[in-house]
Every structure is written in C-alpha cells, then in structure tokens.
Amino acid sequence: MAGLLRAMGYKTIVSPQGSDRGKDIIASPDGLGLEDPVILVEVKHRKNTSMGSQDIRSFKGALKKTNRGIYVSTGGFTTDAKYEAERFEIPIILMDLDRLVKFIIQYYDNFDNDARSLIPLTKIYWPL
Secondary structure, eight states, rough: HHHHHTTTTOOOOOOOOSSOOSEEEEESSSSSSSSSEEEEEEEESSSOBBOHHHHHHHHHOOOOOEEEEEEEEEBOOOOOOOHHHHHHSSOOOEEEHHHHHHHHHGGGGGOHHHHHSSSOOOOOOOOO
C-alpha cells in the first residue's frame, strides 16, 4: 500500500511491526506529515473475514480533522462498516482486495523498485 501511495505522488512513512495505534502508513506530500493532505492508512489481511463497524470506529479515533483515511481489508467490509465510514465527517476510503488490485494495475508503471519487488508483475498484451 505504501508503494501504491508513492506511485500516486505521496511520500510515505511505514510504522514498524507491532502496535501502531491505528496507522500502518502515514502518507503526505512532504513525507513528514506536516503538509496536507495527511493520509493515515490501516491495512488488514484477513481471509474470508469482513471488517465490521467497530473496526472502522477504532480507526476513526486515530484521525484528526485535517487527516484523510484509507482502510484496506483484503477480506472486505460489512454493510455496517461501509455505513460507518460514509457518515463520518472525515473522508475515509474503504479499499477491499478488488479495489486495491485495480489501483495497483492503474499505477504500476509508477511503482518504485521496492514496490515492484513486493509485487512483481509483467504486462501481457492480448488481442481483442
């Protein structure tokens, strides 16, 4: 996810493993989190387990009024979680696995070497 944000023009800080208090990645134009927008990202990899509204509420607690949020869950989100994110005054994007893959494909040409080493892809041209 940090590689994707870098490909989109942001600079990122990745939290060390362990307790991160609801922010796995901090992204901003300046890389220090001083210049807006500051985007806080929480990433959860769960097989066949959707994130619920309580997970979104916990994430919201880490956001300040000027922040933006991205919550990534490979297991998807419950309807209540989507509602919780939509009604919050600070913009939160919920990104499931399908949406994440679409963004990776869209921005892959801009990925740096670190991101490409994590997700090595090769373009294949297919005739219509």
